[in-house]
Structures are given as structure tokens and as C-alpha cells.
Amino acid sequence: MPFLYRLVEGKLQADETTSADLEDGDKPPPNEEEESQDNTAMSGSAEDLPATTPGGIKLFPNIPNDPDTTHTAKDRFVASEADVNEIEGGFYLKSKDRQVLQKVRVETVARTICAMVAFGTNRRHNVFQLSNSLLFLASGVTKRVSSYLNYIGLCSSRKTAHLALNTLGKEAEGKLKSRFSSKNGGLLAPNICYDNLDFQQKVHMQSVGHSSIMFHGTWGYIHSVPPSIITALDPAELTTKALNDALHAASKLTIRPMMFAPTLESSIHFEETLKSQIMDAVLTYVATPTDHLFPLRRTPPAVNPLEPELPNIAMLRLMLALDNSAAGVGEVFTGIIQQSGITNEEFHLRLQIVKGDLGSCNLFESLRNQRTPARHAHTSMDNILPIPGAAHTLWNLAQAIYLAYWGDKKHSRDTGAWHSLHVLGIAVNKPVTKKDFNLMLSHIERIHNATIIYCVLSVAATDVTSVYQTDVTSAAPTDTLCLCSNVSVGPANIKSVWATDVTSVASGRRYRGGL
Incomplete structure (x- = not known):
């Protein structure tokens, strides 16, 4: 297979200097003066750039010491497979250099051809095909097109894609239970973010018992607070008692106009x-x-900048429960507790922050008022603090x-x-x-x-x-x-x-x- 890869790559690079078949079509080459100005404005010298990222990724390990040569930071970025796994969830910027685009295109074509040949020889060599089949299934590619792509060796079969989804679902279920476990969660449980999700299964040719169906459900994810922030918090303030005391003190607070008046710092910032x-x-x-x-x-x-960190997110399973009523919100929390793998008592022992839209927060308060007075903590739901999410607040x-x-x-x-x-x-x-x-x-x-x-x-x-x-x-x-x-x-x-x-x-x- 390495011989085939080098053969295809060499064939594609044979007419690299004369080929104009790029991703941008017949677009003329950019002006050299403008390109040099962009490189000068967007990138500095090698001495001005850090050698490694905070995660230890080498940015430009092999840079010639030619002072007359200008290199962009994107061309010098070299990452191994371990580095890519470390920054999973991020993305790379597309380079504007024509030579870089040509090189990436040649490598992609050669790698795809080798993957197709390996898959045709042995169906177990299906990493590339399995990834494509999952992407095609999620993007709505029809079964007929998927069968043709499987026939020419570009993707796996639809049945294999569903088996892969089942395996990924079991892995996500175990990860979700591990995140909610008190041994790994600490004092503060993972934040729960949820919202209603409506989607329609549309049928073009309708018949008896075969028509379009609208599904009304709730979907969400959990997000753990970064450890860098947890260490700066007081554990005594991360309890249910501290939350109830703060809410009780806020209810006795006298609201004055000066609380909303701008300060000198806010005026300068504005x-x-x-x-x-x-x-x-x-x-x-x-x-x-x-x-x-x-x-x-x-x-x-x-405004109070934080060090950027990759979010620690785990997806929840889609729940066929509406969050547009107090009873529906109760069904949503029942489904979340069932997915977490813990009991009601364990779920209500720790402080739980829930983020949603304003209507969901009001409906949760209505559900909690209906259970007042309550004899037990898992029925009073006093450990839950519903707040509007950032996206809903901006909306x-x-x-x-x-x-x-x-x-x-x-x-x-x-x-x-x-x-x-x-x-x-x-x-x-x-x-x-x-x-x-x-x-x-x-x-x-x-x-x-x-x-x-x-x-x-x-x-x-x-x-x-x-x-x-x-x-x-x-x-x-x-x-x-x-x-x-x-x-x-x-x-x-x-x-x-x-x-x-x-x-x-x-x-x-x-x-x-x-x-």
C-alpha cells in the first residue's frame, strides 16, 4: 500500500507546475504584492512565534533559517495524530497558499484511492468508509446513493453504519453515567442544558398508515465546569443549604435604582x-x-476574559417529552435521572445547575411550587437552580x-x-x-x-x-x-x-x- 500511495501521489504531482485544476476553479493567481502584504500583516517572523502550544504541539519544528523567506503560521503547523486527538473539537484554518492547497488535494486523493483499494481487498479495513457512512447517514443521503457509494468502496453499508451508531450510543451511555457518578463529579454536578426539539419525518407519497409525522421532544447535553474554575470556588458555597440561604436573602433584598446605575468602570467600558x-x-x-x-x-x-479551554461536553439522549408544561418538565427530569444511572436521592444530594429558555425556567418553578411542602429532598427539588442559558438570554x-x-x-x-x-x-x-x-x-x-x-x-x-x-x-x-x-x-x-x-x-x- 505505501508503494501505491507514492505512485498515485507522484502521478498527481507530475504536472503540478502546469495544472490549474484547483478547488477554486479557474480563478487567476493572486497578486504577489497583495499576497506579500497579507503575509506580512498576518504573520511575523519565526522568532516572534512560540515554539509550542500550551498543549505541547510543535508549531514549526523544521523551519529554514532564511531571513529572506516569509512563512505563514498556518504553513508551519505540523501536528501528529496524538496532537489531533488532544485538540479534538477544534478546527484548522484553510490555507490561502496555492502550493499548500495543491499538496493537500494530492494527498487527499492518494489517501482516498488507497483506502478504496484496501476496502475492496479486505472489508475489515473500513476506517475511512465507516466514517463516511456515518457522515452520509447524518446528512440525509438516500439509501440508493449510499448503496452506490458502498459499491465503489467509498463508504460502508447502511447496516454497518447503524451498528456503529449503536456502539457509539453504548459508549456515550457509559460516559454519561460516569460523569454523573458522585466519585467523579465532586461537589458540583455537571451543568444540564436542554431545549425543545421539533423535527418532522416527511413522506412524499402518503398513504394509509404512511404519512408525515412530527416529533416533539427534548434534547440537551451536560457540561462540566473546568477544573481551573472549580479550584477557585469555596466548597462551602457549593451546597444546597448555601443556595437556599442565598435565595432567601435575595427575597428580602430591597431593590434600589442605584443598583442599576452605571459605574465609572462600566461607563468607560461602554x-x-x-x-x-x-x-x-x-x-x-x-x-x-x-x-x-x-x-x-x-x-x-x-470583559473578564477567561483562558480558553475545550468544553467537556456529553450529549443526552433524545427524550420524547415536552417541556411546555409543568408535567412535561417533570418527565424531562425523570428521563435525565434515568440516563444518569443514579437514583433520585443521589441526584438531589448535590447542587444542580440547569440551563434552558425562560419558559422552561418558569415551568420548573411552577413544578416546584406544586410540590410544596415536601417531606423529602428528592421531591422538593430545592437543589436545582434553573437559569436562562447564554444563547436564550442573547435571543x-x-x-x-x-x-x-x-x-x-x-x-x-x-x-x-x-x-x-x-x-x-x-x-x-x-x-x-x-x-x-x-x-x-x-x-x-x-x-x-x-x-x-x-x-x-x-x-x-x-x-x-x-x-x-x-x-x-x-x-x-x-x-x-x-x-x-x-x-x-x-x-x-x-x-x-x-x-x-x-x-x-x-x-x-x-x-x-x-x-
Whole structure:
């Protein structure tokens, strides 16, 4: 097999210098000057880069000491199989170098051909085929296409894929029980995150007893707190008694307006955030700085940054239980306890944090109130703290802001969010629902960027209606004070890049995000 691999690889590399059959099609080669500028801006010298990652992965073990040669960090990354297993859950960036893309393509084709030959010789050599069969099964490839791919040796049979799923399910079940075990869990149980999941099994040709079915269930996962954070916590505050005492003290707390008033630190942070957003919009759509000696901040300052760590996540089995009622929430917790492999008493001995949407949290409180008063800990459910998850909190905040500034579409003079989207060429009859989260955030960001550009051009005494007909060097006043960086930027320091107007800028052709 090594001989076949080298033979195929050598054949594919024979016309490497003349071949133009790349992944990008007939795209012309990039400009050498722009490529050198990108490499200079995005990567430094070998001395400036660390030799290894925190996990001990060698980044560039074999680098020639040629000072005239520029190498990107992505080209120097060399990882073994053990290193890949260590950073499981991460991902690699796709290189922009044509030679790297050609080399990866040649290696992939040669490896695939060798895997097909090995599978045709011995069906037990099916690592590559088994991985493909699982991916095809999850992506919805039909049985007919899967049978053809199995015939030519690209994937295993559908029956083998289901057997592999059963094996993976048993392994995940044992892992889940081990994570919930009191011997491995410590004082704080793994956090439970769950949400409702609705999916439809659609049938094109319906008949009696054979029609489309909608499944309403609940799905979730558990997430253990990193050990680096656990060591910084007080074990005395991770008990059920401490939780109940804190909730009781919070109920007696007198709420005052000063608790919600901004502090000096928060005001400074908010100011820096606004400046960074204005700077990003200006540098993206309006002007390009010619003097790079002074750093221009385009990202907001960090808020309590944590050291990035790979999450320790284990998936829960899909449960056919609705979380839209108190009884349904009870069925969800019953299913979670059954999957954890522990009893009700053991589950309610430790502090348990549950994350979900706001409706699920309210329904859980309703279920707990129905069981009050309770004689036992496993019936009172006092050890469980339901809190809204980060994604659901962001959904609620984004939707509240979006609806508050939507405006009245019946009045043509109303300048709400609907009017801004209409001017930007986005036809929206009603606000986007919360389920379409990405589209809602995209509309918010485009409106926000268009508003920032309008304000900047208004301060610079520039007519917004004739943006693409006016030069910045002639319209902007001398030594205009840049609001976002407190730097005096005059006509000599700004390069006009009026390639598009405000409408085309915010409609997405040059959009890169600004919030």
C-alpha cells in the first residue's frame, strides 16, 4: 500500500507546475504584492512565534533559517495524530497558499484511492468508509446513493453504519453515567442544558398508515465546569443549604435604582465599545488610514476574559417529552435521572445547575411550587437552580431591542427599523421571529452600521445622498477630529475608498459585521 500511495501521489504531482485544476476553479493567481502584504500583516517572523502550544504541539519544528523567506503560521503547523486527538473539537484554518492547497488535494486523493483499494481487498479495513457512512447517514443521503457509494468502496453499508451508531450510543451511555457518578463529579454536578426539539419525518407519497409525522421532544447535553474554575470556588458555597440561604436573602433584598446605575468602570467600558464600533465602521466602509504607526482599535475591550479551554461536553439522549408544561418538565427530569444511572436521592444530594429558555425556567418553578411542602429532598427539588442559558438570554435581549425600535410601518414618516431595512433594499413585512436568530442579528448589525456611517458623514459635513460622487479629501474639513479614536485625521491622512454608497455597504456586499 505505501508503494501505491507514492505512485498515485507522484502521478498527481507530475504536472503540478502546469495544472490549474484547483478547488477554486479557474480563478487567476493572486497578486504577489497583495499576497506579500497579507503575509506580512498576518504573520511575523519565526522568532516572534512560540515554539509550542500550551498543549505541547510543535508549531514549526523544521523551519529554514532564511531571513529572506516569509512563512505563514498556518504553513508551519505540523501536528501528529496524538496532537489531533488532544485538540479534538477544534478546527484548522484553510490555507490561502496555492502550493499548500495543491499538496493537500494530492494527498487527499492518494489517501482516498488507497483506502478504496484496501476496502475492496479486505472489508475489515473500513476506517475511512465507516466514517463516511456515518457522515452520509447524518446528512440525509438516500439509501440508493449510499448503496452506490458502498459499491465503489467509498463508504460502508447502511447496516454497518447503524451498528456503529449503536456502539457509539453504548459508549456515550457509559460516559454519561460516569460523569454523573458522585466519585467523579465532586461537589458540583455537571451543568444540564436542554431545549425543545421539533423535527418532522416527511413522506412524499402518503398513504394509509404512511404519512408525515412530527416529533416533539427534548434534547440537551451536560457540561462540566473546568477544573481551573472549580479550584477557585469555596466548597462551602457549593451546597444546597448555601443556595437556599442565598435565595432567601435575595427575597428580602430591597431593590434600589442605584443598583442599576452605571459605574465609572462600566461607563468607560461602554465608551470604549462605542469608539471601537465607530472605528470599525469607518475603516470598513469610509476610509483607509495611511499611517499605521498609531494603532486604531477596532475591537471592544474584553470583559473578564477567561483562558480558553475545550468544553467537556456529553450529549443526552433524545427524550420524547415536552417541556411546555409543568408535567412535561417533570418527565424531562425523570428521563435525565434515568440516563444518569443514579437514583433520585443521589441526584438531589448535590447542587444542580440547569440551563434552558425562560419558559422552561418558569415551568420548573411552577413544578416546584406544586410540590410544596415536601417531606423529602428528592421531591422538593430545592437543589436545582434553573437559569436562562447564554444563547436564550442573547435571543431575548436582541428581540427586545429589535421590536422596541421596529416602529410603525403604517406611517411612511416613521423612521423605525423597518424604514432603515427598506432603504437598504431589504423587504421585510414584519419583524423576524426569534427562531430565525441569525437573520435577526444580521438585520440589527446592518442597521447599526448604516446608522454609524450616517452619523460619521453628518459630523464630517458630507452629503449622504451623494456619497459615491464626493471625494473625502474635498468634502471633509481640515483636521477633522475622529470621534472613535481621538486622533486628528485630516485629508492628507485619509485615502478615499468611495466604491459604494451607504445602501450597498450595509446590504452586505462589503459587510463584515460591526457589533
